[in-house]
Every structure is written in C-alpha cells, then in structure tokens.
Amino acid sequence: MKLIMSPPSPFARKVRVLLRETKLIDLVEEIEISTSPLSSNVQILAVNPTGKIPTLIREDGPAIYDSRVITRYLDDKAGAGFYPVTSLYEILTLEAMADALMDITVAMTYDSRFRPDQQSPNWTEAQWGKASRTIAAINSHCMSHLNGPINMAQIAVSCALSYADLRHDMRNWRYENDALANWQVEFEARDAMKVTKP
16 A cells, blocks of 8 residues: 655644554555645645545555545554544544644645735634634543543544644643643654654
C-alpha cells in the first residue's frame, strides 16, 4: 500500500501515527508530496479527484480517502480495536471534534498564507472562537475518553492540538485547559507521535 501525504498535515499525521501504533508501517510506503489549495499536486489528482491528502492507495481495491475512512480501514486490517465497540459513537464524535479543529486551524493557516491581502480579522477571530470552544469542550467534557487504552480519538485530538501549536502557537490553546494540556504532554511523548512530528 502507499500513503500519499505531507508531513505538516494533521490529517495525514493521524494516519501516520496509527500506522505506527498498529505496526502496519512496514506494509505502507509513505509518499511525501507538496500541494496547496491553489494548485493540487498531479500525483494526488491521479488517485483522488478532490486533491486532498492523505490518500491511501490499496493493492486490493481503489484508493480511499479521507483520513477517517483510512483510519477505520487500517484499524480493521490490523484488528487493533482503536474504535472500541463499547464506546464507538463517543470515539467517533470525539474524532469528529478533533477533525473539525483541524479543519478550522488549517483554514486559518491557508488564509494567512494564500490570501495575505484579503484577510478579514473578523473571520480569523470567528474561526479561532470555534477552535477555542472546541478545545474547551474537550477539556471540560471528554477527558474520560482521552484516558485509558489508546483509541483513535486520542490520536486525532493530539494531532489537532499539535497542529495548533505548530501554526498558531501565539493563541496559547493551553490557557484555562489544564487537564487537556497535561494530557497532551504525556501523549506527545509516545514514540509514534515523536517520529511523525513535523
């Protein structure tokens, strides 16, 4: 199998961390590309018409995407139980919250990088308001799902927070989110997180 990805992408990192946690990394070649919202890489367009990363090229079927589809597929393939049946919908919801946080912070990054002369401070602050509320909600209501055996929601949340640190560190998401900040320090110490850090 081949994973088309870019190391700074938090969506790609979710998959890359899962590959290492499930010991599937030896079965997957990671192909690093450069792409942007203004010009999609031809290599990704050949297998994914949306031009988005990550995309997993399988040997036994067509390419699959987005990251949540890929992680479910890999978890099934490994039989790893990163989506435990006993709390499946809580894990899926928390993963969706993390993915929304990624969507927001990536959009903010793209806005400053690709539309520097058209930025709207009101739009930027509104986006960070969404991110801040999401982080606060995870800190207040979801810590029980972030503790215990590793699951996909944990990986997604950690990758989302790491991306916020990478691109929006001045926003200081840790302020008034002590439980989540402490959890993140511990989770980022995992080998799979350290080797995929952009």
